Amino acid sequence: MFNIDTYVNRRQELKKLVGEGVIILFGNNDSPVNYPANAYAPMRQDSSFLYYFGQHRDGLVGVIDIDNDEEWLFGDDIDVEDIVWMGFTPSVADLAAEVGVKKTAPMKELAKICTPDKKVHFLPPYRFDTKIQIMDLLGIHPNQQKEQASLKLIKAVVKMRATKEPQEIEAIERACEVGYMMHTTAQKLIRPGVTERYIGGQVDGIARSLAQGTSFATIFSQHGEIMHGNPSDAQLEAGRLALCDAGCELDDYCSDHTRTMPVNGKFSQRQLEIYSIVEACHDYAIEVAKPGVRYMDVHFAVCRLMTERLKELGLMKGDTDEAVRAGAHAMFLPHGLGHMMGMDVHDMEGLGQIYVGFDEETRPNLEQFGTNCLRMGRKLEEGFVITDEPGIYFIPQLIDEWKASGHCKEFLNFDKLETYKDFGGIRIEDDILITKDGCRFLGKQRIPYHPKDVEDFMAAK
Numbered sequence: 309m310f311n312i313d314t315y316v317n318r319r320q321e322l323k324k325l326v327g328e329g330v331i332i333l334f335g336n337n338d339s340p341v342n343y344p345a346n347a348y349a350p351m352r353q354d355s356s357f358l359y360y361f362g363q364h365r366d367g368l369v370g371v372i373d374i375d376n377d378e379e380w381l382f383g384d385d386i387d388v389e390d391i392v393w394m395g396f397t398p399s400v401a402d403l404a405a406e407v408g409v410k411k412t413a414p415m416k417e418l419a420k421i422c423t424p425d426k427k428v429h430f431l432p433p434y435r436f437d438t439k440i441q442i443m444d445l446l447g448i449h450p451n452q453q454k455e456q457a458s459l460k461l462i463k464a465v466v467k468m469r470a471t472k473e474p475q476e477i478e479a480i481e482r483a484c485e486v487g488y489m490m491h492t493t494a495q496k497l498i499r500p501g502v503t504e505r506y507i508g509g510q511v512d513g514i515a516r517s518l519a520q521g522t523s524f525a526t527i528f529s530q531h532g533e534i535m536h537g538n539p540s541d542a543q544l545e546a547g548r549l550a551l552c553d554a555g556c557e558l559d560d561y562c563s564d565h566t567r568t569m570p571v572n573g574k575f576s577q578r579q580l581e582i583y584s585i586v587e588a589c590h591d592y593a594i595e596v597a598k599p600g601v602r603y604m605d606v607h608f609a610v611c612r613l614m615t616e617r618l619k620e621l622g623l624m625k626g627d628t629d630e631a632v633r634a635g636a637h638a639m640f641l642p643h644g645l646g647h648m649m650g651m652d653v654h655d656m657e658g659l660g661q662i663y664v665g666f667d668e669e670t671r672p673n674l675e676q677f678g679t680n681c682l683r684m685g686r687k688l689e690e691g692f693v694i695t696d697e698p699g700i701y702f703i704p705q706l707i708d709e710w711k712a713s714g715h716c717k718e719f720l721n722f723d724k725l726e727t728y729k730d731f732g733g734i735r736i737e738d739d740i741l742i743t744k745d746g747c748r749f750l751g752k753q754r755i756p757y758h759p760k761d762v763e764d765f766m767a768a769k
């Protein structure tokens with residue numbers, strides 16, 4: 309938790325931006341795994357609630373009544389029977405005082421402040437219990453809640469959370485340090501015969517030992533071409549690549565890195581050829597990302613670079629600009645170059661990607677395969693934290709489908725693609741901070757990613 313002024317000032321700023329009405333920020337509740345008392349642990353607080361009210365306990369709701377200039381923390385104090393099981397927990401009044409909130413009340417009083425006749429601002433809910441709370445309070449059916457969420461509040465929250473304060477950047481740097489430990493642990497343990505699940509578990513263990521846990525379900529797979537490939541019980545095989553996409557949460561901030569390693573510690577010539585393209589794309593993005601540059605333009609510049617290089621390998625053909633306009637590169641890169649990162653690993657995604665990753669002059673293209681997965685396109689600003697994560701994947705089913713339909717056949721060499729169906733996929737991902745005149749990596753230590761560094765690191769284990 310940051311100091312009390314942080315939360316007081318943030319709420320003050322939010323009041324100014326929203327202007328009138330009552331803002332209600334729902335904290336999260338415990339979420340049961342398989343019966344009510346067996347909850348997912350650790351409990352994950354809602355990030356916007358945390359940003360303005362700082363407290364991690366479940367069952368809290370923060371209210372900022374702009375019209376009456378009052379701030380409230382709603383929640384029920386636990387009784388001694390709960391204390392027997394959970395230990396002592398500060399009262400709601402004490403929790404409120406820690407973040408500079410003067411008024412508190414039990415949850416049943418919430419309906420007295422947030423009445424449907426007032427202009428009540430709420431964020432789009434993503435948990436079912438929150439949807440029920442909103443329905444009880446405001447009479448809005450869950451199906452209608454996303455569209456009735458307050459655009460004014462969404463835009464204000466995005467504006468504030470998008471630009472990271474120095475103390476937030478420090479927290480992300482600390483999370484990246486644990487990210488370094490997670491990824492280098494994987495690099496040390498990878499060898500033929502070990503299961504994906506074992507490595508995935510060790511990576512998760514670092515996140516749980518040194519931080520609050522992972523920032524998303526760890527991806528560790530020899531099938532790097534599967535975007536969200538969870539670790540299976542398959543054994544690692546010499547000659548294949550293993551892709552590790554993992555991050556932690558520390559002090560409520562995330563890290564998110566991806567590395568791709570040769571299982572036997574040495575890249576083959578074919579792997580090296582593809583790897584060096586991804587590496588070049590990754591490094592190019594860091595070279596050009598700076599305030600005023602649109603990340604969508606960086607994305608397409610990377611797509612053109614990738615296309616040029618894939619043409620040299622005979623996997624693509626034709627005019628580079630036309631190929632990228634047609635979306636042919638999405639055969640290899642079906643996602644965007646990156647996303648905002650912060651308290652959420654895809655920061656604020658729940659508030660609506662259109663408000664987080666785009667602006668008035670940069671609109672998403674939802675029609676074209678690949679481009680429709682662009683999470684971040686807008687002009688970069690100092691203080692943004694984004695990921696740089698190009699990849700090249702060989703997805704057998706996608707190759708088959710495009711080959712059968714002839715999609716982009718003037719830009720793709722399907723005969724050559726056939727021979728890459730057993731390749732897998734490569735992604736390299738780092739977290740970067742947009743600075744005054746450029747950008748920089750976050751985290752003190754670079755997780756090895758240049759091929760020689762990866763091989764040397766794996767050999768030294």
Ligand SMILES: [Mn+2]
Pocket residue numbers: 564647695697737
């Ligand atoms: Mn990412």
